[in-house]
Amino acid sequence: MASPSSSPAPPPPESAPLDFIRQIVAEDLASGKHPFVVTRFPPEPNGYLHIGHAKAICLDFSLPLEFPGEGGRSRCHLRMDDTNPEKEEVEYVESIKEDVRWLGFDFGGHFYNASDYFDFFHDCAVHLIRTGKAYVDFQSPEEMKANRGTLTEPGTPSRWREATPDENLAEFARMRAGEYPDGHCVLRAKIDLASPNLNLRDPALYRIVHAEHHHTGNRWCIYPMYDYAHPLEDAKEEVTHSLCTLEFEAHRPLYDWVIANCPVPAKPRQIEFAKLQLTYTLISKRNLRRLVEDGVVDGWDDPRMPTLAALRRRGFPPAAIRAFCQLIGITKFHSRTDLGLLEKCVRDALNKSVPRYFGVLRPLKVTVTNWPAGHVEMIEAVNNPELPELGSREVPMSGELWIEQDDFMEDPPKEFFRLGPGREVRLRYAFNITCTEVIKDDQGRVVELKATYDPDSRHGGRKVKGIIHWVSAAHARAVPVRLYDRLWTVEEPTGDVAAELNPHSLETLPAAMVEPAVAAMAPGDRCQFERLGYFIADTKDSRPGAPVFNRIVGLKDSWAKVAAKK
């Protein structure tokens, strides 16, 4: 399938100051604590990756590029954290791989599944039981919760807490053998029921789940909990720096406890950073799932979604997302980044890479009354003023044109530089025209303009302030265009669809008029429609010779700002 081009992440510039995580990594390398670094990106295959994951991916995968270490052995693993058979599906695994590759990162042969370590987890559990550090608890979930205590009071021990290692070993074997139904008992760590950190009040290590696992099938009916499995996964892979988001901070003592009490080949260090939040955007998987299931959007890859699949389809270049992630930095405090910064990164990437064409979104007919009947003139137009090597093309010009409705005002203010009755503007790369007549329909709507052109203005002519784009009506091709806007109307959406959803997040224009060259664009091709914005031929809905366009992002529009002030 055609997919908007990807490009590998280049080695990063060595100018930016180091964030606190990079400082730690640099120190660990300098001190000789580690000869090279190993990181990992460990998504749970239960949904699609989103822009928040991109922040983590860029961090995890950039570190080995920035700190190659001894013999260039630094690396980043891609690992499916698939310890919950009830939530995970194999189809997500492929989309996750695709998204990581699309972002420009290479995990080489370092693709792993936590479920490949199930035997190891089991052996460690047996070790914990033997050393008296874990026990099988038959309390119901409700009892366990009640006996966990409160924020101010310690928990009370389960009556199974003092069972002997042999008894626990036997019970754990029964759990594993499938002798008990779901929820009948759990394996718990024996740590400290009075700990001020609730995570240390004898946390569950294993639960019984009789469910088929997408990767291990029916081999297991007990599954490890995140807090137990994750440190073991990291240690197994000899990860040096295990980076995760802030909500796992309180879990770190448990992470360290597992590492300290199990026979592991390495001692990874967990470091937490703040997850990404964006204005006008809801990122959490739970919310995205709801939008999809409720039909608010048209699937996980609806271009209004913040999933990587959607951003790809929307036309965001991976390099822009990488640049964005580098710009926002890594910290430990909660913040919310301006969505405009992401869009700015997208514009920057596209400005310097993509050809320009003429396209008229909302066409208004202009008849040039003094144009020689039937005459067609080929006009040379530059493909990208930033990239002279992209050359130029010829655009046909005739006496009947489409221009943008927004480029005409019947009663324009003085700061409006475009067309109005009696006003003169330049048709970009072509001629100056002067509006001589405004034709309206029964309801008083402007339906056509008549104008005269200045034949001497082919390569200059009178200097005018307004320059507009245009398309020859006889040569124009009609294409569907979708204009996307932010999904939410408030800076910090809560997910209240009725109150906060942007009713104009998608506007579909069935027939925009574009110059002939545009019709030849292949799915995934991007361009700028001059003066309007950047567009991509949709990879899903385009047909050969009949592209359907998505607006990636609009151009900066300083006229809109002036107009808004009035």
Add this chain to the structure above:
RNA sequence: UGCCCCGUGGUGUAAGGGUAGCACAAGAGAUUUUGGUUCUUUUAGUCUUGGUUCGAAUCCAGGCGGGGUAGCCA
């Protein structure tokens, strides 16, 4: 309510005892056959109160504010 983490221009972030810097946004101007791009420029900040120090955004204490945390989710 306990414990833990965190507070720097509007926003995102540097500086980790010695000139508060950068980017985005906003404003002004220049250039421009895209009201784009580019360039110049202006505005604007260390939560608070004490303490240590010749000197504190930085170290210490209290306060205030924000966040996390009591799944057999991750």
